[in-house]
Amino acid sequence: MTAISSRMTRFADVNSAVLQFLTNSDYTRKAGEPGICDFAIGNPHEMPLPGLISALEYQLQPKTEEWYAYTMNESGAVQTVVQSLKDRYGLAIEPENVIMTTGGFSAISIAIHAVTDPGDEVIFNSPPWFFYEAMLQGAGCIPVRVKVRPDNFDLDLEAIRAAITPKTRAIIVNSPNNPTGKIYPPETLRALADILTEASARNGRIIYLFSDEAYRRILYDGVEYSSPIKYYVPTFMLYTYGKQTLAPGQRIGYIALPSAMPDVRSVALACLTAQLTVGFAQPNALLQHALADIEKTCLDLEHLQYKRDWMIRELRNIGYDVHLPEGTFYLLPRSPIPDDQQFIRLLAEQNVLCLPGELIEMPGYFRVSLTANDSMIERGLPGFKAAFEAARA
Amino acid sequence: MTAISSRMTRFADVNSAVLQFLTNSDYTRKAGEPGICDFAIGNPHEMPLPGLISALEYQLQPKTEEWYAYTMNESGAVQTVVQSLKDRYGLAIEPENVIMTTGGFSAISIAIHAVTDPGDEVIFNSPPWFFYEAMLQGAGCIPVRVKVRPDNFDLDLEAIRAAITPKTRAIIVNSPNNPTGKIYPPETLRALADILTEASARNGRIIYLFSDEAYRRILYDGVEYSSPIKYYVPTFMLYTYGKQTLAPGQRIGYIALPSAMPDVRSVALACLTAQLTVGFAQPNALLQHALADIEKTCLDLEHLQYKRDWMIRELRNIGYDVHLPEGTFYLLPRSPIPDDQQFIRLLAEQNVLCLPGELIEMPGYFRVSLTANDSMIERGLPGFKAAFEAARA
Numbered sequence: 001m002t003a004i005s006s007r008m009t010r011f012a013d014v015n016s017a018v019l020q021f022l023t024n025s026d027y028t029r030k031a032g033e034p035g036i037c038d039f040a041i042g043n044p045h046e047m048p049l050p051g052l053i054s055a056l057e058y059q060l061q062p063k064t065e066e067w068y069a070y071t072m073n074e075s076g077a078v079q080t081v082v083q084s085l086k087d088r089y090g091l092a093i094e095p096e097n098v099i100m101t102t103g104g105f106s107a108i109s110i111a112i113h114a115v116t117d118p119g120d121e122v123i124f125n126s127p128p129w130f131f132y133e134a135m136l137q138g139a140g141c142i143p144v145r146v147k148v149r150p151d152n153f154d155l156d157l158e159a160i161r162a163a164i165t166p167k168t169r170a171i172i173v174n175s176p177n178n179p180t181g182k183i184y185p186p187e188t189l190r191a192l193a194d195i196l197t198e199a200s201a202r203n204g205r206i207i208y209l210f211s212d213e214a215y216r217r218i219l220y221d222g223v224e225y226s227s228p229i230k231y232y233v234p235t236f237m238l239y240t241y242g243k244q245t246l247a248p249g250q251r252i253g254y255i256a257l258p259s260a261m262p263d264v265r266s267v268a269l270a271c272l273t274a275q276l277t278v279g280f281a282q283p284n285a286l287l288q289h290a291l292a293d294i295e296k297t298c299l300d301l302e303h304l305q306y307k308r309d310w311m312i313r314e315l316r317n318i319g320y321d322v323h324l325p326e327g328t329f330y331l332l333p334r335s336p337i338p339d340d341q342q343f344i345r346l347l348a349e350q351n352v353l354c355l356p357g358e359l360i361e362m363p364g365y366f367r368v369s370l371t372a373n374d375s376m377i378e379r380g381l382p383g384f385k386a387a388f389e390a391a392r393a
Numbered sequence: 394m395t396a397i398s399s400r401m402t403r404f405a406d407v408n409s410a411v412l413q414f415l416t417n418s419d420y421t422r423k424a425g426e427p428g429i430c431d432f433a434i435g436n437p438h439e440m441p442l443p444g445l446i447s448a449l450e451y452q453l454q455p456k457t458e459e460w461y462a463y464t465m466n467e468s469g470a471v472q473t474v475v476q477s478l479k480d481r482y483g484l485a486i487e488p489e490n491v492i493m494t495t496g497g498f499s500a501i502s503i504a505i506h507a508v509t510d511p512g513d514e515v516i517f518n519s520p521p522w523f524f525y526e527a528m529l530q531g532a533g534c535i536p537v538r539v540k541v542r543p544d545n546f547d548l549d550l551e552a553i554r555a556a557i558t559p560k561t562r563a564i565i566v567n568s569p570n571n572p573t574g575k576i577y578p579p580e581t582l583r584a585l586a587d588i589l590t591e592a593s594a595r596n597g598r599i600i601y602l603f604s605d606e607a608y609r610r611i612l613y614d615g616v617e618y619s620s621p622i623k624y625y626v627p628t629f630m631l632y633t634y635g636k637q638t639l640a641p642g643q644r645i646g647y648i649a650l651p652s653a654m655p656d657v658r659s660v661a662l663a664c665l666t667a668q669l670t671v672g673f674a675q676p677n678a679l680l681q682h683a684l685a686d687i688e689k690t691c692l693d694l695e696h697l698q699y700k701r702d703w704m705i706r707e708l709r710n711i712g713y714d715v716h717l718p719e720g721t722f723y724l725l726p727r728s729p730i731p732d733d734q735q736f737i738r739l740l741a742e743q744n745v746l747c748l749p750g751e752l753i754e755m756p757g758y759f760r761v762s763l764t765a766n767d768s769m770i771e772r773g774l775p776g777f778k779a780a781f782e783a784a785r786a
Binding site for chain 2: 002003004005006007008009011012015019032041043044045046047048052053056057060061062065066067068069070071101102103105106107108109110113114115116117118131134135138139140205206247248249250251261262263266267269270273274276277278279280281284285286287
């Protein structure tokens with residue numbers, strides 16, 4: 001394939017299972033069909049939140065000549081972020097250290113480009129989000145995989161310590177974690193900070209923490225969220241509004257850097273140049289104008305928790321082994337047979353679409369998105385039962 | 394600066410003059426002040442086009458549950474592009490070879506990532522758009538600069554031929570050209586195609602043409618536009634709606650690939666993976682829904698031509714040496730003194746903001762954006778006269 005670049009060939013290799021799932025699979029053949037119960041992807045299956053629509057509607061009519069001009073870090077949007085971080089988490093972030101991005105994808109890409117060079121190693125924890133590894137490879141970095149603890153899905157601190165080398169430049173931490181639903185507790189984050197601080201000193205070069213906090217607002221049981229940024233200064237806080245609004249097609253997010261980060265002005269400027277390099281990864285003007293209202297918009301967490309509890313109760317009744325997630329949209333049941341791809345096919349025969357664990361480095365599991373609507377759950381549960389019985393037969 | 398990556402340090406070095414202009418200059422200090430006449434950047438100085446607002450307004454209310462779900466190449470938007478290319482230019486592009494992008498910036502970035510690898514050489518013509526060189530460097534490519542012909546700003550075909558090496562992977566062609574306003578004629582494009590075809594055969598590897606057509610709809614005097622894609626098959630047509638709508642804060646554009654391009658399906662898939670790599674560089678859902686109406690929306694070219702002719706007449710009367718552009722928003726007068734940066738300061742003293750030629754590799758010239766409104770032109774012309782006289786004093 002000399003027609004395309006080796007980097008994109010590698011990307012396709014690393015993500016071949018995901019790309020096939022997204023472009024040519026039971027999922028693509030069946031999703032959207034009447035009667036299909038779609039639990040595969042964290043996509044909406046109810047009408048968009050009225051708060052999102054009214055936020056956009058309210059800002060649509062231009063108020064100035066520059067309303068739709070080149071928009072980078074629009075001061076109103078930045079101020080919304082600063083105030084939100086102060087009110088929600090007691091964090092004091094300077095406006096000049098907030099970089100508005102087109103959602104979480106580009107926040108990750110920009111962080112990578114801003115501080116890593118080709119050949120740098122970046123640690124990520126497995127199970128990971130689909131695209132960490134390929135995005136790191138695309139940027140010329142060496143992805144280093146560390147499995148989380150199998151007993152409780154917490155970070156495996158000793159394995160992280162052992163994975164650090166003189167070439168380690170960053171570690172990606174995703175809490176609440178997709179797909180395990182785990183929130184890493186303060187004591188884990190504190191111990192991780194000690195490990196990174198010590199290793200940075202030994203290396204004579206900062207090891208950054210990229211904190212992917214996409215699901216930070218999707219929490220159950222009134223649990224509190226602790227950001228790694230509270231424990232480790234050289235942290236890129238990466239956020240997207242795509243989860244809380246469940247509108248990933250209207251992309252806005254940000255990077256926030258603590259004032260105490262060494263050379264923070266240079267890092268913020270490197271984020272700006274990285275945005276230009278990857279292709280003007282600034283969110284659209286309308287979304288930035290609407291951010292003060294979007295900030296207040298969040299899907300109905302009570303209803304989400306109801307769906308979580310309902311499904312867990314029923315899945316356990318059927319016989320599934322499934323743990324209780326603390327956050328995110330996802331359940332992660334064990335497949336009743338070792339081959340999760342085959343079990344996903346059994347579910348698809350019942351018109352139930354789920355994500356095979358193989359795609360998220362959790363072989364023997366499968367992922368269920370709670371963004372399915374009540375009717376899909378109602379109709380889907382007998383399918384989960386029939387597939388379970390077929391697998392056990 | 395070990396806090397940031399070497400690639401971003403290089404980016405900042407290459408674009409230091411541009412970054413300073415955009416972040417800390419007479420331009421940033423004075424732009425937007427009352428009385429200021431802003432000719433510096435191709436940004437709007439009149440209210441947004443009503444057609445753009447109504448296009449967005451009409452599609453804002455969600456029609457389906459998936460209205461704001463993950464959006465890649467939305468079929469309605471792709472169909473709009475296919476139909477537009479057929480109607481306007483008689484081109485037959487397959488829907489599967491259209492890749493929707495967040496404007497021109499990301500179209501360029503995606504093309505680079507899709508088919509080049511680190512170490513590949515990419516030729517660009519000078520004067521270039523600000524960010525070609527830095528984007529190429531950011532992607533690990535080696536930028537190779539070829540000056541256009543000084544007599545008529547046409548491509549210098551012999552210089553391009555001489556610049557091609559076995560490592561050449563692509564050439565960027567920008568017609569109509571920012572900042573010269575030149576449209577490269579069919580005979581130039583045909584001869585360029587011959588050069589590239591011959592060199593590709595010699596190299597045993599395709600040399601792609603990245604055709605940056607951002608200003609394709611901004612034409613004067615009823616002139617016809619010829620795309621390089623008509624003459625050379627391995628061409629990435631790169632388009633953005635940001636110029637025709639003069640709304641660069643609402644970003645939508647595309648890459649179109651000809652069906653006859655070798656391995657075209659692989660190339661289109663490489664574009665998709667490149668979009669994921671750089672950070673989900675797909676345009677927002679609302680813009681894709683609205684594209685059929687946005688496609689019909691264009692700034693008032695008659696009025697733009699009126700402003701061009703008015704300013705050229707007056708600038709020539711004052712004594713400026715300025716040629717007639719065939720397209721784009723820009724005039725490119727010679728600075729009356731060799732030091733264009735100093736002349737820009739003289740203009741700024743008159744509350745007239747322009748872009749120094751040094752920033753666009755045209756030392757001794759300066760750039761005037763015709764997106765200034767009539768009142769700015771009216772008020773600015775005496776300033777152009779006073780600065781001219783001060784420079785000659």
